Amino acid sequence: MKRRILVVEDEAKLRRVIELQLVSAGFDVDQAASAELAFPLAERADLLITDFRLPGMNGLDFLAWMRRQNMQTPVVVMTAFGTVENAVEAMKAGASDFLLKPFSMDQLMSVVTKALEVRVLRDENRQLKEELGRRYDFQNIIGRSAAMQDIFAMIMRVAPSRATVLLAGESGVGKDLIARAIHYHSPRRDHPFVKINCTAIPENLMESELFGYERGAFTGANQSKPGKFELADTGTVLLDEIGDVPAAVQVKLLRILQEREFERLGSNKTRHIDVRVIAATNQDLRAALEQGTFREDLYYRLNVVPMSIAPLRERPEDIPFLAEHFVRTLSAEHGGRVKGVTASALNRLSEYHWPGNVRELQNVIERSLVMCLGDKLDAEDIRLEAARRPHLAAGEFALPDGMTLDQYEQAIIRETLRRAEGNKSHAARMLGLTRNALRYRLAQMGLEN
Ligand SMILES: Nc1ncnc2c1ncn2[C@@H]1O[C@H](COP(=O)(O)OP(=O)(O)O)[C@@H](O)[C@H]1O
Ligand SMILES: [Mg+2]
Structure with a gap:
């Protein structure tokens, strides 16, 4: 790409000579007879060469004006013979170099080349610093431990691609936060990030939530509606609690992952989308594989980049x-x-x-x-969770007065559900039950629909 140089010089003849020289050296040139006339040209310049003494605003003030506009363009200041102090002043104000008049075209070219090189170096330096800055500021993800530093490095490595990521870790370790960090460090950052909580969506609604539906697809479908995947097109989908996805939906997810295509409910028009998929789970999916509740092919499609987040x-x-x-x-x-x-x-x-x-x-x-x-x-x-007592000594096991074992169990389940903020998978894990076992108990209590 051609570099553009802005020349500000009130003496028309000198301005013309400089312009010709720079054009013949392969640069694009803008020129102006005063700082005021140069204002609108400053933004697009890669380098500014300005006379010190100008009618109106002088070269030094022009330099200061540019810095106030947050333009870091390198500036070369020309000063008349015998006014070296002006050159010094300009350097102190942040000019990259100066030219003492009269100067040869060789001198001009060597100063220009050097100033542009410095600019490239400075840009690279800034990029490097930004990357370093990011390394320790992952959208407020705190982590000094080696385990978390590894996670940060991993985020940087996987973010640029579309590779599917499987985040595994107990509830509350930061899976959500990490999924977002991957999205916001990816080229998709300005596109949608859509989180789908697979536990929160009732099974019978999951297909229509995920893939959308056409008008008339089922009773109550009065108008067409796009699903979450469609909404996430060009962006990232986080499938949270992937272990809770029912078998019927697992097949369709597999197709999205393999072909990036799906149909809305009640439609036979195949739609194509470009989404990056991140899945998260707090269960041991391998155990689910062995039990046959989770499809093996889906597991391998998800597990392209496994990331496991250590408990605190x-x-x-x-x-x-x-x-x-x-x-x-x-x-x-x-x-x-x-x-x-x-x-x-x-x-x-x-x-x-x-x-x-x-x-x-x-x-x-x-x-x-x-x-x-x-x-x-x-x-x-410090108020730690009061309900947690470390150990019960022998003889301490007893039901509260007037409570039956069933009532006690139900109270514990209710309390656990409350603490899990209604998240059944989380509650089941805290109780050491499978999700189905918890569901069964909830149904007995009349709490499961
Ligand atoms: N490393 C971390 N630094 C700062 N906040 C964190 C970190 N890990 C988790 N959190 C916070 O803890 C809470 C739970 O994290 P979240 O990502 O929702 O966990 P998960 O999805 O694994 O259940 C959130 O409020 C999140 O912002
Ligand atoms: Mg989460």
Whole structure:
């Protein structure tokens, strides 16, 4: 690509000589007789060569004006013989070089070449810095542990491609956050990111939610509607809790992954889409494979790039940084009084085993901020989940007075569901039940439709 140089010089003859020289050296040239006339040309220039003394605004002020407009274009200042102090002043103000009049065309070319090289270097440098900046600022994903650093490196490696990613990890480890980071570091960043929570969608509605439907496809389908996949075209789809997808839908997902095509319900028109798929699961999909509840072919289509996120208890070195991060980000909502965390509070947090992972840590910090009286979160302020008692000594097992075992079980299930924010898979896991076993119990309690 041709570089464009802007020449600002009030003396017409010199301006013309410089222009001819630069054009013959292969540059595009814009020229102006004053700074004011050059304003509209500055933006597109790769290099500015300006006289120091000009009618109206001088070269130095022009340089300052450009920097205020946030233009980092290199500037070469020409000054008359005997005014070296002007040249020095210009260099101090950020000019890349100067030319003392009269100068030869060789001198001109050598200064121009050097200034443009510096520009290239500076651009590269800026790109490098941006990349480094990103490396430690993953949309606010905190992680000093080696495990998380590996995840960051992985995000950078997979983001540019369309490769399907399978995120595995317990609930609350940050799968959502990581899926978003992949999207926002990918060329798709300006396109949609659509999250589909496979647990939240009732089985009988899942197909129409995912793939859309045409008018009249079923009773109540009064008008056509695009599905989530269509909405995500050119962007990224996050299939959350992929382990909960019923068999009928698994086949259709397989087709999307293999052919990138599908039909809306009630239509035989095949639609093609360009989506990147990220799937997340908090279950052991291999176990589901063995039980036959998850299709093997779908599993291998999803597992192109497996990423496994370690539970928080396996990376305790992240706890203090996460705690500080949450105090910083959540404190504002509570008046901004609390500014930090004491060492003893950090100790207390680090000793806990965090069954609910980062989400639980975030909740605990939020709850503790409410209780905190000082300007730092202290050990006494920390409110861990009260219901968790580490051990029951022999003889302590007993039903609360007046409760039957069934009632007790139901109370525990209700409480667990509440804590899992209604997420049945999550609740089932906390209870050590399969999702079906939980469903069966909920049905008995009249809670499952
Ligand atoms: N490494 C992290 N740094 C900062 N916040 C995190 C991190 N991991 C998780 N979180 C926060 O914890 C909560 C749970 O994370 P999420 O991505 O929803 O987990 P998952 O999808 O695995 O259940 C979210 O509010 C998220 O912002
Ligand atoms: Mg999630």
